[in-house]
Amino acid sequence: MTENYMLSEARPEPRRRIETNIVLEAKGITKQFPGVLANDKVNFDLRKGEIHALLGENGAGKSTLMNLIYGLHRPDKGDVIVNGKTAAIHSPNDSISLGIGMVHQHFMLIPVFTVAENVMLGDETIKRGALDRNTVAAKINEISKQYGLDADPNALVGDLPVGLQQRVEIVKTLYRNAEIVILDEPTAVLTPQEAEDLFRIMRDLTARGVSIIFITHKLKEALAIADRITVMRAGRVINTVLPSETDSAQLANMMVGRQVILTVDKKDHEAKEAVLKVENLSVRDQRDLETVHHVSFFVRGGEVLGIAGVQGNGQTELSEALTGLRHPTGGKVFISGHDVTGKPPRVMTETGLAHIPEDRQRHGLVMSYSVADNMALCDYYHPPFSKRGVIQPKALDENARRLISAFDVRTPSPFVNAGKLSGGNQQKVIVARELSRSVKLVIANQPTRGLDVGSIEYIHSVIVKMRDNGAAVLLVSAELDEIMALSDRIAVMYRGQIVAMVETKKSTREQLGLWMAGAHVETA
């Protein structure tokens, strides 16, 4: 343990060694949420001008710690010390005035506001009773130039690509003269190249004296950019280490608490004939903009086709069109030779489609229903679950008990509401329901987002098993590592088109990243 710094060293005296000048320290932070001890006596410190990575799985308590430091929640116990003084942080106002800024994982930007309005919100410049947009714009331009952030004050935030929106968030913190910047999972929405760009900006910031807390669950990124790495697990700090003195395996071990197999065990595939065939498909989103343009591809039985791409490049609309949730505006979709273009979801499932939706709580489950009801959500209307329009509770119950044991769902009973289960077990309920039917095609959309490592490994193994049993699998994921680990072939989506299609074995991370960033447009 390396947290025992002397308080006296934190005094803002002339610095002898930059590294020991602590700007922020959390001591003995404890926070209890109903049913979860989110932070358990957490100690953490940040030195001036360093990038300190906070590494841990989903649910390890990283975001909770940062929300406590930023004043969004109050700790039950413990202190936050900023620049040597115990700080009373009751709200974001307090942390902002202490020079702390935070870029949240889900951006805190208002899409219908301009960049300038978003930046000034809460810290407005007023001239004669009205908002002074010009002064704010000038200041944004200045900050933007200084750090190479490239933010147009008059653009509507909703029109900006995700990477630029993130920069607006960074401008927001600098506009408030932040000296400590917390970045919560900032690379989750970026291509590898955009992430590189962000790392450059982070280094620029630290060079000018800004200190950065970098929250991530990706080992490689922590190793690549951090000056120090603190690992959290189940609400506790496990250790703080230097990147030069550790490696991926050791970090993974600390994160998960056991040995982790970092690769998916997968046999060579024997692809059969195409199960899913997509020809010239075009789809519009709810704003009536065409987000999928003339896409054609096929997936064969016994193979996994991964769709890589930065979020918002048409993947959501594509999978909605393939599962019957959205009417395509052009093209054809075939499942096992049947034309299912524009058919409703029920026809799709009856043709042999299993669908693991992107947003499990919103689309996959009815949270107020029991596990048993959720497990029959797609099949409730035919025998054995219902006879002549009357539900058969016994059949629902038997089905649920069978699936709970077959798919290792941790639930006190089949009658418990799905909303009471953990994220991993909720996903298992969906997977159990979808994959227990006779399935020819699996469309899995972000199947492991937000899950713990154990559940991720399990879901991955089930997907590989489906493939080995001869099903065609279409995997849509924003995690390039997941795509590369599971897929036999990879298609890259960029601005609604498939810009590349490669065998996984013949692809490299860098090449895929370039395609995801739209590099083909320049080269082709």
Next chain:
Amino acid sequence: MDWRRFGVIALVIAILFGVVVLIGKNQTPPMVIITSMLATTIAVATPLTLGALSGIYCERAGVVNIGIEGMMLAAAFFGWLASIYMNSIFGFAPMPSLIVGVIAAVLSGALFALLHAALSITFKVDQIIGGTVINILAIGITGFLNRQLFFEEGSIFGGNVPHAPGILPSIRVPLLADVPTFGRMFDQQPITIAAIALVFITHYVLFYTRWGLRTRAVGEHPRAADTVGINVARMRYANVIIGGCMAGLGGAYFTLQSVPSFEPLMTNGRGFISLAAMIFGNWTPIGAWAASLVFGTAQAMQINLQFFRELILPEWAFLKNSYIVGLAPYILTMLILTGIIGKTTPPAADGVPYEK
């Protein structure tokens, strides 16, 4: 608000005006009919305009308010009651009594809004149910007090309704009101003038001030507002209460400006129609005002047609029936909500309680 939408509004108003002019033109010069229609339209659109402004303050801050109807009804009753108390019991002159009545109406609107704010912001009650509670409570309280105070033996007013101090006098806009024919438009009563002024004030507040920026922020993305140190609950409370004041002023229209009496259920759905105006106006004050004028025109047509009953041709006999012509605002509301005249987008966090 796009120009196409204003175009649709202008077209509908023109058609409704046209119907009345065509029927009455042999008896009254078209110009006179048009100005009469315009003056009536602006006047009867008043409660709708204020109701829509009430909705805009609430919903821009993220609180759905379907209790506007109830707030107006309560305000109409209590404003009227206050003016009668001042006039008959305390013996004040009609004018000060009416002014106290207006203030009482605004305050009772604010009080009901405070209840709605507490229900939806503090207790996180489903906001549509909260609004329904407001409506039912307003009907119950006004009905009970109306009966208890005026119609029961031994009640304060001895079983009969005392004389009300009358209605607010109209104010002539100098110069403009002297223009021949068109001058009538500028001879309006004070609540109407206040409503029009509030449309432009609200526009300025919403889009040019810090208050407006923060209001819209908590209605679009409360968490984002919270992370930059804005107190979401306080902003929402304040805006709902301001909205209640608007509805209260709208309620005063019924008993202090339009007629000097109160009847149970007299708001007659105006609070709900003003929500349709707000939606059609895309949650903007000027757009909502324009939409209120459409409803006002429908009502003005009904009123003005009464003058020309004998001139209506037999084929158009249904225009004589006030029950049938009276359907227009309700059907118009339903048409607007279908979105066939173009969809509008509510604030993103409208109706969603904010949980930290």
Next chain:
Amino acid sequence: MAKSAEQTTSQSHDLRQILRASMDALLVPLLAVLTAMILGGLVIAFAGGNPIYAYLGLFQGAFGSTKALSETAVWATPYIFAGLAVALAFKGGLFNIGAEGQLAFGAVVSALIGYALPDLLGISLPAIIHIPLAVGGGMLAGALWAAIPGALKAYTGGHEVINTIMMNYIALNMTSFLLNAPMKDPNPLNVVARTPSIAESARIPPLFEGFRVHWGFALALLVAFLVWWLLWKTTLGFEIRTVGANPDAAKYAGINVKRTIVLTMALSGLLAGLAGTIEVTALNYRHELGFSVGYGFDAIAIALLGKTHPLGVVIAAILFGAMRNGATRMQFLTQIPVDIISVIQALILLLVAAEAIIRYLYRLRAREERVVLTRGWGG
């Protein structure tokens, strides 16, 4: 062996949970009624009455004699139907504020079939045919009146809350028109906007000789059971509840959400229409203007007080019926106008809707889940 033991424990655990949940479900409405009565008592005292006398009168008037009981059942009958209508819509995620209009439209159609059909056909119909025709026509009319806003919601996104209210005003205007002109009772002594009396053959008989309580009350209890069965035991009920609980998940699961919305509204309107039609065929034997006013909001209060469960709705409807019935005696004894009941009922609704107030007042533990009854604007 071990496995089955585990199963029984988990089941008894569930049973205990269910018991605790139902206790909890009962406690809040009960305390809400109690608190509202206390607050209502304060209002009565403030208005110069004696709350204890007033409530004694209320109780006497509602339950004090067999006649009082019969009258309470008479009052409760339309409340049960209308309350079920709103509750069913809530289960489907829809807020039907239009029970009033559906009830009025159902009553008008039912009265029309009741008085005009025999003349139109030129024969006298036997009751066994005429009653079902009158009741069925009224039900369908209510269903149609509600299906319009249902379809607008499903296919255009127009919000049902405003649309059902608009349909109320349209129904009110239309019935005013009909009852003042084409359907007006032609009796020269009549000055009221009302229809002629329906034929004897269309009248539902009383349950007991000499009392007004009629077979419609028994029907209401049966229909409450049928609604429960429909919602929790059939696939259609599963679809309605799934669309209500999570329309996105329902769509993913292959349920035709739009059709379910229209169907839910139609069923809800059917029940509201039944409320109107029973009043016409079993009680008033005609439809009179203004009789429907207020039922829509009362039905919402009843559905919420009954926790949107059919059994709860029946209990809440009987309570509301008792209050309305007893109020006349209360007014006779204490000169407190019957309108106080509206205030008390509004307070009940307020306290049931804002459970948190009751929980705070009586220091009850908060329930973990929030029941979503309706959703915001936009479709």
